[in-house]
Amino acid sequence: xxxxxxxxxxxxxxxxxxxxxxxxxxxxxxxxxxxxxxxxxxxxxxxxxxxxxxxxxxxxxxxxxxxxxxxxxxxxxxxxxxxxxxxxxxxxxxxxxxxxxxxxxxxxxxxxxxxxxxxxxxxxxxxxxxxxxxxxxxxxxxxxxxxxxxxxxxxxxxxxxxxxxxxxxxxxxxxxxxxxxxxxxxxxxxxxxxxxxxxxxxxxxxxxxxxxxxxxxxxxxxxxxxxxxxxxxxxxxxxxxxxxxxxxxxxxxxxxxxxxxxxxxxxxxxxxxxxxxxxxxxxxxxxxxxxxxxxxxxxxxxxxxxxxxxxxxxxxxxxxxxxxxxxxxxxxxxxxxxxxxxxxxxxxxxxxxxxxxxxxxxxxxxxxxxxxxxxxxxxxxxxxxxxxxxxxxxxxxxxxxxxxxxxxxxxxxxxxxxxxxxxxxxxxxxxxxxxxxxxxxxxxxxxxxxxxxxxxxxxxxxxxxxxxxxxxxxxxxxxxxxx
Amino acid sequence: xxxxxxxxxxxxxxxxxxxxxxxxxxxxxxxxxxxxxxxxxxxxxxxxxxxxxxxxxxxxxxxxxxxxxxxxxxxxxxxxxxxxxxxxxxxxxxxxxxxxxxxxxxxxxxxxxxxxxxxxxxxxxxxxxxxxxxxxxxxxxxxxxxxxxxxxxxxxxxxxxxxxxxxxxxxxxxxxxxxxxxxxxxxxxxxxxxxxxxxxxxxxxxxxxxxxxxxxxxxxxxxxxxxxxxxxxxxxxxxxxxxxxxxx
Numbered sequence: 001x002x003x004x005x006x007x008x009x010x011x012x013x014x015x016x017x018x019x020x021x022x023x024x025x026x027x028x029x030x031x032x033x034x035x036x037x038x039x040x041x042x043x044x045x046x047x048x049x050x051x052x053x054x055x056x057x058x059x060x061x062x063x064x065x066x067x068x069x070x071x072x073x074x075x076x077x078x079x080x081x082x083x084x085x086x087x088x089x090x091x092x093x094x095x096x097x098x099x100x101x102x103x104x105x106x107x108x109x110x111x112x113x114x115x116x117x118x119x120x121x122x123x124x125x126x127x128x129x130x131x132x133x134x135x136x137x138x139x140x141x142x143x144x145x146x147x148x149x150x151x152x153x154x155x156x157x158x159x160x161x162x163x164x165x166x167x168x169x170x171x172x173x174x175x176x177x178x179x180x181x182x183x184x185x186x187x188x189x190x191x192x193x194x195x196x197x198x199x200x201x202x203x204x205x206x207x208x209x210x211x212x213x214x215x216x217x218x219x220x221x222x223x224x225x226x227x228x229x230x231x232x233x234x235x236x237x238x239x240x241x242x243x244x245x246x247x248x249x250x251x252x253x254x255x256x257x258x259x260x261x262x263x264x265x266x267x268x269x270x271x272x273x274x275x276x277x278x279x280x281x282x283x284x285x286x287x288x289x290x291x292x293x294x295x296x297x298x299x300x301x302x303x304x305x306x307x308x309x310x311x312x313x314x315x316x317x318x319x320x321x322x323x324x325x326x327x328x329x330x331x332x333x334x335x336x337x338x339x340x341x342x343x344x345x346x347x348x349x350x351x352x353x354x355x356x357x358x359x360x361x362x363x364x365x366x367x368x369x370x371x372x373x374x375x376x377x378x379x380x381x382x383x384x385x386x387x388x389x390x391x392x393x394x395x396x397x398x399x400x401x402x403x404x405x406x407x408x409x410x411x412x413x414x415x416x417x418x419x420x421x422x423x424x425x426x427x428x429x430x431x432x433x434x435x436x437x438x439x440x441x442x443x444x445x446x447x448x449x450x451x452x453x454x455x456x457x458x459x460x461x462x463x464x465x466x467x468x469x470x471x472x473x474x475x476x477x478x479x480x481x482x483x
Numbered sequence: 484x485x486x487x488x489x490x491x492x493x494x495x496x497x498x499x500x501x502x503x504x505x506x507x508x509x510x511x512x513x514x515x516x517x518x519x520x521x522x523x524x525x526x527x528x529x530x531x532x533x534x535x536x537x538x539x540x541x542x543x544x545x546x547x548x549x550x551x552x553x554x555x556x557x558x559x560x561x562x563x564x565x566x567x568x569x570x571x572x573x574x575x576x577x578x579x580x581x582x583x584x585x586x587x588x589x590x591x592x593x594x595x596x597x598x599x600x601x602x603x604x605x606x607x608x609x610x611x612x613x614x615x616x617x618x619x620x621x622x623x624x625x626x627x628x629x630x631x632x633x634x635x636x637x638x639x640x641x642x643x644x645x646x647x648x649x650x651x652x653x654x655x656x657x658x659x660x661x662x663x664x665x666x667x668x669x670x671x672x673x674x675x676x677x678x679x680x681x682x683x684x685x686x687x688x689x690x691x692x693x694x695x696x697x698x699x700x701x702x703x704x705x706x707x708x709x710x711x712x713x714x715x716x717x718x719x720x721x722x723x724x725x726x727x728x729x730x731x
Contacts, residue, residue: 237618241642281614281622284640288649 007214007243011134012207014102016145016197018078019048022069022100024091025082025107026052026060033106033154034082038063040151047149049074069098078102080142080152085109088138089123096131103128104152105138111203112139125205140202141178144185146170146195147221153182160186165221166194168445169308171301172222174199174212176229184228184297192439193305196221208236210243217247223308226300227255231278241285248290252307252465255293256300257282290468292461302454303461306447310423312466315392315475316341318459320366321381322397323373323405327427328366331395331452338460341477349388356380371402375409382416392475393462394424395455398441398448400434407437414444423462427455486513487691491720497548500722504544504553505598507716511699514683517676517712519603525596527573533599534569540602543572545580546595556583556591562602573597603714606703607662607672611681611713613643613688613697621688625653625681627662628701635659644689650681663704672704676711693721 021041027034034054038061041050051072052065059065066072069079079095081088085107095103111118121138128135136142142152146165153160160182171193175181181200188195196219199212209227216225225247232240244253259279286293294300318340322328335342344364345353353363357377362368367385369377378396385391396413398405417424426448428438438448449455467474490506502510508518520537523546524530534541545558553559557579560572577593584591608628615621619642626638637658641649654663654674665671680702688694696719704711 232618234617235620237616238620238642241619278616278618280638281616281619281640281642284622285619285642288641288645 006239007210009211009215009218011101011132012211012215014077014134015104015136015143015199015207016150017148018102018150020051020074020076020078021048021150022051022053022072022076022079023082024053024069024079024095026054026057026063026065027082028057028060035061036154036156037080037082037106037152039156040149040153043149045149046151048077051076053079069094069100072098076100078104078150081105081138082107082154085117085120085138088120089127092124092127092131092133095133096127101132102134102136104136104140104142105202105205106140106142106152106154107137108139110138111205121203121205128206135206136199137202138205139178141181141200143200144195144198146197153185155182155185161189163188163193163195163198165196168194168442169223170194170196170221171224171226171304171308172197172199172216172219173226173228174201174209174216175227176201178202180228180297187297188301191301192442193301194308196223204233210236210239213240213243213247213253217251223251224304225251225253226304227253228297229255229257231257231259231282237282237285241289244286244289244291248468252304252312252461252468253291254300254304254307254461255286255291256295256297257286257293292464292468298454299457302449302457306423306425306458306462307465309442309445309447310417310425310462311421312469313393313423313459313463314466314470314473316463316466316477317391317475318342318393318395318463319345319385319391320395320397321369321378321385322366322399322427323369323371323402324397324399325362325366325368325370327397327399327429327452328368331397331427331456332366334453334456335395335459338456340456340460340463341481343390343477343481345385346388346390349384349390352384352388353381356384366397371399372404373402374404375406375412378409379412379416382412382420386416386420386422391422392466393422393459395452395459396424396426397452398426398428398434398437399430400428400437401430407440410437410441410444410446413441414446417446423459425449425455425458425462427452486510487687491691491693494548494720495722499548500720501551502718502720503546503548503595503598504716505546507718508713510687510718511683511713511716514687516680516683517710518716519601519712519714521598521600523596523598524573525594527570530573530597530599531566531569534563534566537599537601540564541569542598542600542602543569543576544598544600545576546598547580547592548595549584549589549591550580556580558583569599603703603712604705606705606712608701609677609704610638610698610700611684611702612700613684613694615695621692621694623653623681623685623688626657627659631657631659643685645682645685647678647682650678650685653681654678670706673707673710674704675707676709677702677704680711680713695719695721 023038025034026038052060052063055067057065110121178200216222428434441448487510522533543560550556612624621643622640626632631637663672698717699713702713
C-alpha cells in the first residue's frame with residue numbers, strides 16, 4: 001500500500017514471508033558468501049522451497065541449481081543476489097521476467113564506491129522499477145525473520161548466533177550498519193531477548209527506514225521497533241520524523257544515533273545557524289515525534305525488553321520494593337537521576353505497611369522487606385501500594401541469595417503485575433541461580449535485570465513511553481511536588 | 484503572506500539573500516509579532532522628524548543592501564535622546580558606512596538611509612531563531628540571551644511546524660527556565676506572549692519555506708501581561724544562486 005507520506009510498503013511482506021527463495025550466485029566454494037546464505041535455507045526450520053542460481057553448477061549443497069530463474073519450475077517470492085555488481089542489471093532483467101517482486105542485494109561495489117558504482121546502482125534500480133521489484137540493499141547483510149526463518153545473513157551460525165522469537169513479546173531492529181546487525185543478532189541470541197526481525201539496509205537504494213518503520217508499525221509480531229542510524233540523507237531526517245509521528249502512539253520506537261559531535265555550520269550567517277548542531281536537531285526531532293533515544297545498544301535493549309513486555313506507565317511515580325537495602329538505595333539514586341519521581345508513601349499508606357510488616361522493615365521508598373523475608377511480605381506491600389494508587393510503576397529487588405525467599409515470589413510479582421495492569425520491572429542480581437530465576441521471571445512476562453541501574457533505565461523508558469502514549473492524560477509530578 | 488513574498492523578490496532582484504531590518508519587521512508585524520515602533524529616514528532632517536514622532540530615546544541603524552552585519556560597519560547608534568543626537572548619529576552612520584565600503588573596496592548603497600526605532604525598555608533577553616537543517620529541514624531554537632546562549636549554550640530545538648504545547652515545553656525545558664518564573668523578587672515574565680511569538684515564527688517559516696535562517700535576537704520578554712518585543716530581527720533567504728559565505 002502507498003501511504004500519503006511517500007512511504008511505500010507494497011511488496012515488503014515478501015522479504016519476511018517468502019515461501020520460495022532463490023539464491024543468485026549460490027556457490028560450492030566453502031566459506032563463500034554464496035554458500036553461507038544457501039546454508040541458511042537448507043536448515044530444517046526454514047519450511048519454504050529454496051533454489052540455487054549459478055550457471056556453473058547443477059546442484060549446490062544438494063539444492064537444485066539453475067542457470068537462471070527462468071528454468072526454475074516453481075514460483076519464487078524473493079531472490080537473494082550475491083553476484084558481482086556489474087552483473088546485477090542483467091540479473092534484474094531475469095528477476096523481472098520471472099515475476100519476482102522482492103530482492104535483497106548483498107553485494108557491494110555500488111554507490112558506496114563512487115560514481116562508477118553509482119551508475120550501476122542506478123541502472124539496477126531502473127530495471128527493478130520497470131518490473132515493480134522492491135530492493136533491500138545493496139551492500140547489506142539483509143534480513144533475519146525468527147518466525148519464518150528467512151535468513152540472508154552470510155555469517156555462519158557457529159560464529160554469529162541467531163536470536164529466537166519469544167512467546168511473550170518481540171523486538172525488531174533496523175540497522176544502517178550490517179556489522180552491527182550481525183553483532184546484535186549474535187548478542188541477542190546469547191541474552192535470550194525475543195527478536196522478531198533484524199534488517200540491515202545498506203545503501204537503501206529502494207526500501208528505506210521510513211518504509212520499514214511504517215511496515216513494522218503494523219507488524220503484529222513486532223512489539224517494539226529499534227533503529228541504529230549514523231544520520232540521514234538529505235531531507236530523510238524529516239521524512240523519518242513524519243513517519244515516526246504516525247507510529248509512536250501505537251508502538252514504541254527506539255533509536256541509537258551515533259555522530260553526536262557538534263558540527264557548527266561553517267557558512268552560517270545567523271546566530272542560530274552557528275549554534276545549531278545537526279545532532280541537537282535530531283534529538284529534538286526524536287522527542288517531538290515520540291521516538292525514545294537511547295545512549296547505546298545496552299540501554300536500547302534494556303528499554304526495548306521492558307517496553308515489549310510491559311504496559312507503559314500512566315504517571316511517573318515509582319515505588320522500589322526490595323529485600324536488600326543497598327540495592328534499594330542504588331536503584332532509587334538511578335531512578336532520581338533519570339528524573340523519575342520516587343515519593344514516600346503517604347502517612348495512611350505507611351500505617352497500612354506498618355500493620356502488615358515486621359517492625360524492623362523500612363517503609364519509605366525504597367520499602368525494604370529485609371533479608372529474612374519470604375514472598376508474603378512482597379505480597380503485602382504490592383497489595384497495599386496498589387490499593388492506595390500512590391504509584392504508577394514498580395521496581396522490585398529480588399535477591400535470591402537469601403534462604404528464606406522462595407521462587408514463589410516470581411508468582412506474586414507476575415500476578416500483581418497482571419491484575420493491576422501497571423508496569424513492573426525486577427532486579428535479580430547475582431550469579432547462575434539468580435540469572436536462571438530472572439529467566440523464569442521473564443517467562444512469566446516481567447522483564448528482569450542484573451543491576452538496579454539497568455532496571456532504572458527500563459522503568460525510565462516505561463514512564464517516557466507513557467508520556468508519549470497518554471499525552472495530557474499522563475500524570476507528571478511537578479518539580480515542587482518532588483521536593 | 485503576500486507582502487513577505489514581495490519583500491523576498493525585491494531582495495533577490497537586488498542580489499541579496501538577507502532581508503533589511505525594516506522589511507523583516509514589516510513581515511513580523513504581519514504575523515502579529517510585537518516589535519518596537521519603527522520607521523525609516525533617508526536624511527538627517529527626516530530622521531529627526533520621525534524620531535520625534537516615535538518619541539525619545541531612539542535607535543538608528545543603517546539600511547543598506549551591502550551591509551548585513553550592521554554593527555561591524557559602525558551602523559548602529561543606541562539611546563539617542565534628542566534631535567541633535569539623532570542628527571549627529573545619522574552623519575556618523577553614513578560616514579562609517581562609506582569608510583566600511585572603501586575598506587572593502589565596494590560602493591556601499593546609502594540610498595535607503597536608516598531605520599529609526601524606539602529604544603525599547605530592557606526586558607528579560609531571549610533568543611528565538613530558525614535554521615534549516617539539511618537532514619531535518621526547518622528547526623526553531625529558543626534560549627535565554629546573553630551568557631546563557633553565548634557561554635552555556637542553554638538552548639532547545641523543535642522542528643517546524645510545532646504545536647503550542649511544543650512551544651510551552653521548549654520554554655520550560657531550558658536549564659535556566661526558572662528565570663522566566665521570576666527569581667530574586669522579580670515578577671514572572673509574560674510566558675504566554677513569548678509562546679505567541681514562537682508560534683508566529685513557526686507559522687511564518689512554514690508559510691515561507693525560502694527562509695533559511697532567522698534570528699530574533701534579542702527578544703525582550705516583560706512582566707506577565709506586558710508582552711514581548713522582537714528588538715532585532717534578521718532573516719536570510721535562499722538565493723537563486725549558491726549562497727555566498729559571510730563571516731560575523
